[in-house]
Amino acid sequence: MAENTVDRPFTTRASPERKGWARRFVAPIGRALKFLFTPRIHIPRFVPAILASLILLALIVFFAPTLREWTLAVLPGPHHVEAAGSKDVSADITRLKTRIKNLQKQYTTLLPRRPYLIVDTSNNRYTLMSGGKLIRQGVCSTGSYVLLKAGDDRQWVFKTPRGRLFVQNKEESPVWHKPDWAFIEEGLPVPPVGAPERFETGVLGDYALHLGRGYLIHGTLYKRLLGMPVTHGCVRLDDPDLEVIYKNMAVGSAVFIY
Amino acid sequence: MSPVTAKDTKDASVREPEHTGGRRRILHTMGTIALVCVAVLPAIAALVFLVALPSARVYQRGQPHSKPAVERPATPARDSAGRQKDQEASRLRRDEAFWNARLELAKQETISLAVDLVDSVASLDIHGVPVRNCRIRRIEVSSAVRFLQNRGDWRGRMSKPLVVRSEDATIPKEPLRVTEAPKDTIEAMKLAARPVPSDSMDVFFTLYFDGNLSLTVRQFEKPSSEGSKRHARFRFKENYRQAKKAVTAIVHSKVPQHQMRIEVAVSQDDAKAIYRALGPKAGIALRL
Numbered sequence: 001m002a003e004n005t006v007d008r009p010f011t012t013r014a015s016p017e018r019k020g021w022a023r024r025f026v027a028p029i030g031r032a033l034k035f036l037f038t039p040r041i042h043i044p045r046f047v048p049a050i051l052a053s054l055i056l057l058a059l060i061v062f063f064a065p066t067l068r069e070w071t072l073a074v075l076p077g078p079h080h081v082e083a084a085g086s087k088d089v090s091a092d093i094t095r096l097k098t099r100i101k102n103l104q105k106q107y108t109t110l111l112p113r114r115p116y117l118i119v120d121t122s123n124n125r126y127t128l129m130s131g132g133k134l135i136r137q138g139v140c141s142t143g144s145y146v147l148l149k150a151g152d153d154r155q156w157v158f159k160t161p162r163g164r165l166f167v168q169n170k171e172e173s174p175v176w177h178k179p180d181w182a183f184i185e186e187g188l189p190v191p192p193v194g195a196p197e198r199f200e201t202g203v204l205g206d207y208a209l210h211l212g213r214g215y216l217i218h219g220t221l222y223k224r225l226l227g228m229p230v231t232h233g234c235v236r237l238d239d240p241d242l243e244v245i246y247k248n249m250a251v252g253s254a255v256f257i258y
Numbered sequence: 259m260s261p262v263t264a265k266d267t268k269d270a271s272v273r274e275p276e277h278t279g280g281r282r283r284i285l286h287t288m289g290t291i292a293l294v295c296v297a298v299l300p301a302i303a304a305l306v307f308l309v310a311l312p313s314a315r316v317y318q319r320g321q322p323h324s325k326p327a328v329e330r331p332a333t334p335a336r337d338s339a340g341r342q343k344d345q346e347a348s349r350l351r352r353d354e355a356f357w358n359a360r361l362e363l364a365k366q367e368t369i370s371l372a373v374d375l376v377d378s379v380a381s382l383d384i385h386g387v388p389v390r391n392c393r394i395r396r397i398e399v400s401s402a403v404r405f406l407q408n409r410g411d412w413r414g415r416m417s418k419p420l421v422v423r424s425e426d427a428t429i430p431k432e433p434l435r436v437t438e439a440p441k442d443t444i445e446a447m448k449l450a451a452r453p454v455p456s457d458s459m460d461v462f463f464t465l466y467f468d469g470n471l472s473l474t475v476r477q478f479e480k481p482s483s484e485g486s487k488r489h490a491r492f493r494f495k496e497n498y499r500q501a502k503k504a505v506t507a508i509v510h511s512k513v514p515q516h517q518m519r520i521e522v523a524v525s526q527d528d529a530k531a532i533y534r535a536l537g538p539k540a541g542i543a544l545r546l
Binding site: 046049053054056061064065067068073089093096103107110118120121122123144145146147151162163185186188228230254256 | 294298304309310312316317340346351354364382401435436439440442497505517519530534
């Protein structure tokens with residue numbers, strides 16, 4: 001083992017024990033790497049080159065949008081802004097500001113004058129508004145998105161319709177006129193139209209607002225399910241919420257459902 | 259003839275490899291250089307056709323025309339103030355375009371979306387009534403937009419609603435659950451007792467419009483591990499779609515168009531509500 005000298009004082013750092021320790025751990029790793037990367041068959045030079053080329057090409061094609069973004073980010077932006085149509089830019093600015101104010105005013109006139117209801121079917125919440133101000137908000141239940149398939153090629157999708165609807169009719173102590181699917185989903189035989197089994201009282205709460213095409217805003221006996229998408233398309237509310245909505249909204253009031 | 263000695267033989271054998279080795283080395287080097295050039299050539303071609311040319315096209319479109327529309331005296335003070343006024347006028351024209359588009363959407367029956375990147379608000383509107391205001395937490399706009407946003411034709415485009423041509427998302431548009439009608443009341447009771455499935459999924463979606471413009475809405479909250487994988491697959495699909503479009507353009511001897519991307523981040527609830535509310539061919543008003 002070489003010893004440190006005055007000319008080469010740092011030739012040897014490790015003690016014999018430490019060198020043996022390094023040989024024990026590093027040498028096997030080196031041997032394994034050598035084994036893995038030593039080719040055993042003759043591969044022509046052009047093969048790895050073509051492979052590398054193809055990989056590079058694929059990467060460029062795949063990341064081309066990102067590369068373009070970087071290129072455009074580096075390039076200097078346009079130095080000009082399109083000049084005004086007339087020589088007097090201040091007049092243009094004033095005209096534009098007036099025009100924008102008129103457009104915004106036109107937009108605000110689209111708000112309903114009467115109280116209106118907004119129903120969020122994604123999060124099962126409702127908001128009652130009047131003149132742009134909040135009156136009340138809370139939880140509701142909307143369509144379950146269940147596709148019920150009856151054996152005879154009939155099927156129903158239970159979802160709440162979206163868009164702008166209007167209150168067609170208001171009713172106190174509503175009676176439910178049960179459609180066919182109400183019997184099919186309970187495994188019961190479907191009675192004829194007008195049969196007494198078709199009418200059920202007390203399940204729709206104290207009030208109902210008709211939105212057309214059989215959809216209602218009504219109360220519910222299943223209050224623990226409020227806030228979940230469990231209905232057959234109607235909007236279910238808790239009793240206090242339903243009462244406030246019933247009293248604030250008239251026939252013709254708008255209901256916005258999204 | 260003098261006998262060949264061992265020394266001569268030895269000298270010859272020592273001399274011979276040097277000549278052959280030198281020439282071989284030169285040929286080997288030249289071959290390697292040629293191989294590298296050939297290997298790099300497709301990559302260079304790809305960079306030119308897929309990156310440089312489309313970027314140059316966008317850059318060129320954003321440059322001023324040869325002569326300004328209105329001549330103004332070129333004094334330094336006037337230039338600075340005049341430039342500021344021009345910029346303000348340009349900003350106001352973009353705002354005017356946005357409100358025009360929004361009013362046009364108010365006349366339609368569909369649910370529409372107004373994305374205001376200046377005030378960082380995305381608003382779902384039905385017939386001009388804002389039903390949901392969503393705060394935009396993060397905005398990323400493609401570099402190409404800054405080249406084009408002051409052009410008259412861009413403003414003209416923004417003054418009409420953008421119509422969604424196609425979309426892609428990590429959540430279903432309608433989370434339908436198929437149920438077979440029960441045979442009897444016992445089976446019906448079992449069905450009724452099934453728990454309501456949770457609808458909390460990580461939300462990322464992209465809306466594609468004409469003219470290579472797209473709007474990506476993502477949730478601001480950190481996704482779950484499953485959501486991250488879904489998002490990675492979503493991104494991969496998007497990149498793959500772009501790559502395919504670019505290669506198709508090159509095959510048809512056209513310069514690929516650069517996809518201008520606008521990405522916004524809102525809360526998960528907002529993102530889900532926006533995606534599920536927008537119907538097919540929904541209209542979007544955009545304010546940059």
